[in-house]
Amino acid sequence: MSQTTCIRGVDWLVGWDGRQHVYLRNSDLVFKGPDIIFVGDRYVDCVDIELSGKDRLIIPGLVDIHAHPTTEPIRKGITDETLSPGFWHSSLYEHLPVFDPVDDQGRLACLKVALAELLLSGVTTLVDLSSPFEGWAETLLDSGIRSFVAPSFRDARWFTTNGHSLEYDWDYEAGKKAFRKAQKIVEHVKNHPSGRLSAVVSPSQVDTCSEELLRDSHALARDHNLSWTIHAAQSVTEFHEMQRRHGMTSIQWLDSIDVLDERSVIAHGIFLDHHPWLHWTSQQDLKLLADRGATIAHCPTVFSRRGIALNTFGAYLDNGVRMSIGTDTYPHNMLDECRTAVIVARIIGQSVTDVDCVDVFNAATVGGANALNRDDIGRLAVGCKADFSIIDLTSPSMRPVREPLRSLITVAGNRPVKDVFTHGEQVVSNGAVLNIDLELELTRLHAAQVNMLNVVSKRDWKNRSDQELAPLMLKTVESI
Known part of the structure; x- marks a missing residue:
C-alpha cells in the first residue's frame, strides 16, 4: 500500500492551473506513491508522513530534453575553450571524436557523474542520447531519475584529414544494424514496469543519416507513439553540406521527406535560414x-x-x-542552462524584452514534457507525477525572498536545491544524491580522463597532443 505524504504549509509553491504555472502561498502538496493527489490550501485527510514546507519553494521537476551524459563529463577542463577555425569553431569535427571515453567503464563514470549533477540541479526527467552499452538502462533506473533512453544510430561517420573539409564514411549496412539494435531497446523499455523508463527514437544527425533511415525511424516513433529527435541545423558546415546535397536547408529537407511534425525534436536548430552568419535569403525555416x-x-x-x-x-x-531546454554538456546543470538561455537571448536580441525568465522556465518544464507527449510531468497539479524539487529559501543565494523563482534562475542556480523527488521517491536529500556515490564516480571519471588523454594523438587527424588541441589556461613553470 502506497504511503501518503503531505508537505504542509509550503511558503511558495509553483502549481499548474491548467494553462500556466502560478504561485500558491502557504499551501499543501500531497502525493500518494508516484502521484500528486492534492495541491492547495490545507489538506484535511489523514497522511502517513508530514513534512514542513516552511521557508521552502517547491518547483516542478525540470525536464532535460537533450543530453549526452555518457561522454560529456570526461571533457571538463578540455573543451571549455576550443578553436576550430576551419569549421566556424564548432567542436563537433576536430575535438569531440578525439576526446571521447576509451571504454564502457569511462562511459559509466561519465553517466553517474552527470546523473548526480542533473538531480542536484532539480532535473527529474532526462532524455539520454547515447550509444548503448551494457548497464546503461540499469544505471539510469538505479539513479531514481525519470529517463527516456535515446539509443543513437546513423549511416555515416564524419571525419577530417585537414581541419577544414568534412568527409563522410558511409556504411548503410552498419546503419541498419544499429537501427535494429536501437529498435529492440526502444520496444523493450517503452512500457517499463518501473513507470520511470521510456524511450525516444534518435537518429544521430541530419547529415549522417540516409532518407531511408530517417523515414524508417520516424515510422517506428509513430507506430509506438514516441518522440523522434535528431541533431539538425547545428553548424555552418552542416548547413552548406545540406545545401550542396539537396539544394535546401536541413529543416526544409526533413520536411520534404515527411519527418518534420509534432513528434520531432530538433537539436539544436540554430543555423536556420534567417541566421545572420549564413546571409541566406529563403527565410522559411522558422x-x-x-x-x-x-x-x-x-x-x-x-x-x-x-x-x-x-x-x-x-x-x-x-x-x-x-x-525546450537541454544540457548537452558539462556541468549538467539545468538551472545554469536556464540562466544562460535568458542572458544570451537578451544579448543577441539586443533587448531585455527578447525573452522573460518565465518563457525559459516554461521551456524547461512543460515545453520538454509536451515534446515527450507527457501532460503529467513538468507541472504540479492533481493527477501529475510527484516529480519536484524543494528549494531552501534560507540559503543566502535566495535572500531576500521577494521573487523566488526568478532569483533561483538568475542568481542562485543549484546552490539552494535541498531535496528532490521523482515518481514520489526521494532522490536528493539535504543537497546530497542518495543513489550515487558521487565521490567514487568522480575518482573513476578522473582515471577515465587520464586513459583518454593517453590516446589523443592517435585519434587526431594531425596527431596533435591534448596540450596542442586544448592548451592549459596558464603557463606552467617550475618556480617564480
Missing part, C-alpha cells in the same frame, strides 16, 4: 518549424562557449516555435 509543430531542443551553454547562439529564443517563440 515558419516550417511552427507550422509542423516541431520542438527545438535548446542547449545554450555548449554553443555560447564557441561564440555561437540561437537567433533568438524570443524570435522563435514569437514565430510560434515550441521550445
Whole structure:
C-alpha cells in the first residue's frame, strides 16, 4: 500500500492551473506513491508522513530534453575553450571524436557523474542520447531519475584529414544494424514496469543519416507513439553540406521527406535560414518549424562557449516555435542552462524584452514534457507525477525572498536545491544524491580522463597532443 505524504504549509509553491504555472502561498502538496493527489490550501485527510514546507519553494521537476551524459563529463577542463577555425569553431569535427571515453567503464563514470549533477540541479526527467552499452538502462533506473533512453544510430561517420573539409564514411549496412539494435531497446523499455523508463527514437544527425533511415525511424516513433529527435541545423558546415546535397536547408529537407511534425525534436536548430552568419535569403525555416509543430531542443551553454547562439529564443517563440531546454554538456546543470538561455537571448536580441525568465522556465518544464507527449510531468497539479524539487529559501543565494523563482534562475542556480523527488521517491536529500556515490564516480571519471588523454594523438587527424588541441589556461613553470 502506497504511503501518503503531505508537505504542509509550503511558503511558495509553483502549481499548474491548467494553462500556466502560478504561485500558491502557504499551501499543501500531497502525493500518494508516484502521484500528486492534492495541491492547495490545507489538506484535511489523514497522511502517513508530514513534512514542513516552511521557508521552502517547491518547483516542478525540470525536464532535460537533450543530453549526452555518457561522454560529456570526461571533457571538463578540455573543451571549455576550443578553436576550430576551419569549421566556424564548432567542436563537433576536430575535438569531440578525439576526446571521447576509451571504454564502457569511462562511459559509466561519465553517466553517474552527470546523473548526480542533473538531480542536484532539480532535473527529474532526462532524455539520454547515447550509444548503448551494457548497464546503461540499469544505471539510469538505479539513479531514481525519470529517463527516456535515446539509443543513437546513423549511416555515416564524419571525419577530417585537414581541419577544414568534412568527409563522410558511409556504411548503410552498419546503419541498419544499429537501427535494429536501437529498435529492440526502444520496444523493450517503452512500457517499463518501473513507470520511470521510456524511450525516444534518435537518429544521430541530419547529415549522417540516409532518407531511408530517417523515414524508417520516424515510422517506428509513430507506430509506438514516441518522440523522434535528431541533431539538425547545428553548424555552418552542416548547413552548406545540406545545401550542396539537396539544394535546401536541413529543416526544409526533413520536411520534404515527411519527418518534420509534432513528434520531432530538433537539436539544436540554430543555423536556420534567417541566421545572420549564413546571409541566406529563403527565410522559411522558422515558419516550417511552427507550422509542423516541431520542438527545438535548446542547449545554450555548449554553443555560447564557441561564440555561437540561437537567433533568438524570443524570435522563435514569437514565430510560434515550441521550445525546450537541454544540457548537452558539462556541468549538467539545468538551472545554469536556464540562466544562460535568458542572458544570451537578451544579448543577441539586443533587448531585455527578447525573452522573460518565465518563457525559459516554461521551456524547461512543460515545453520538454509536451515534446515527450507527457501532460503529467513538468507541472504540479492533481493527477501529475510527484516529480519536484524543494528549494531552501534560507540559503543566502535566495535572500531576500521577494521573487523566488526568478532569483533561483538568475542568481542562485543549484546552490539552494535541498531535496528532490521523482515518481514520489526521494532522490536528493539535504543537497546530497542518495543513489550515487558521487565521490567514487568522480575518482573513476578522473582515471577515465587520464586513459583518454593517453590516446589523443592517435585519434587526431594531425596527431596533435591534448596540450596542442586544448592548451592549459596558464603557463606552467617550475618556480617564480
